[in-house]
Amino acid sequence: MAQKLTLISHKLCPYVQRAVIALNEKGVPFERVDIDLANKPDWFLKLSPLGKVPVLVVTGDDGNEVALFESNVICEYIEETQSGAKLHPLDALQRAQHRAWMEFGSTILGELWGLETTGDPAVFESKRQAVAAKFARVEEALGRGPFFAGERFSLVDAVFAPIFRYFDVFDQLIDLSIFADTPKVRAWREELAKRPSVRTAVGPDYPQLLHAFLVRHNAHMLKLAA
Numbered sequence: 484m485a486q487k488l489t490l491i492s493h494k495l496c497p498y499v500q501r502a503v504i505a506l507n508e509k510g511v512p513f514e515r516v517d518i519d520l521a522n523k524p525d526w527f528l529k530l531s532p533l534g535k536v537p538v539l540v541v542t543g544d545d546g547n548e549v550a551l552f553e554s555n556v557i558c559e560y561i562e563e564t565q566s567g568a569k570l571h572p573l574d575a576l577q578r579a580q581h582r583a584w585m586e587f588g589s590t591i592l593g594e595l596w597g598l599e600t601t602g603d604p605a606v607f608e609s610k611r612q613a614v615a616a617k618f619a620r621v622e623e624a625l626g627r628g629p630f631f632a633g634e635r636f637s638l639v640d641a642v643f644a645p646i647f648r649y650f651d652v653f654d655q656l657i658d659l660s661i662f663a664d665t666p667k668v669r670a671w672r673e674e675l676a677k678r679p680s681v682r683t684a685v686g687p688d689y690p691q692l693l694h695a696f697l698v699r700h701n702a703h704m705l706k707l708a709a
């Protein structure tokens with residue numbers, strides 16, 4: 484029996500999407516199991532120490548199952564074990580830089596969640612500016628494109644693509660003006676949106692589901708924008 488990969492997921496989770504994009508880029512078959520995070524099943528809580536998705540369950544030739552958590556660790560495991568396109572630079576120093584930017588992507592996501600749940604206009608504006616400032620640093624790090632490291636798609640692209648996709652829906656609700664002064668980030672975002680591995684990482688119902696989720700959880704934020 485060949486090794487089997489099962490990705491425990493949630494339909495809207497951008498951390499899940501980076502792992503899906505890495506698997507898609509490599510052309511690796513995997514099973515995706517979406518769960519309800521509002522009502523986490525016991526079997527999931529046994530696998531995920533923090534109760535978070537994604538979890539990658541690796542079933543070995545002998546039937547033994549190992550559950551990996553943390554999306555960046557999952558991406559690294561996929562890169563190390565699966566054939567197909569290389570998603571990390573060969574050079575150790577460049578690879579370390581890429582890993583740092585992957586962590587940066589996780590930090591930005593953390594700040595975005597904070598933005599959503601802010602009810603106070605002054606706090607909202609300072610958080611919005613903090614996210615914009617983070618993307619100004621990304622602008623400085625970007626080269627000529629089309630991808631983070633130039634011609635080759637990498638795990639940094641896999642991390643940022645879902646963040647940009649999240650903004651696609653966010654932008655319809657409220658003008659955050661995060662990318663007004665970052666033309667290279669805008670071009671990168673447009674390039675990633677066209678990538679088949681990115682387009683197929685979410686279901687066709689993703690924009691509607693995320694839109695509904697944001698409206699449900701951010702009534703106060705929408706009032707701030709009015």
Ligand SMILES: N[C@@H](CCC(=O)N[C@@H](CS)C(=O)NCC(=O)O)C(=O)O
Pocket residue numbers: 493495496497498499520534535536537552553554555589
């Ligand atoms: N650091 C984790 C973050 C994953 C994460 O926050 N996942 C969210 C969904 S997008 C989650 O599972 N939340 C459920 C909870 O915290 O109860 C990773 O990179 O995998």
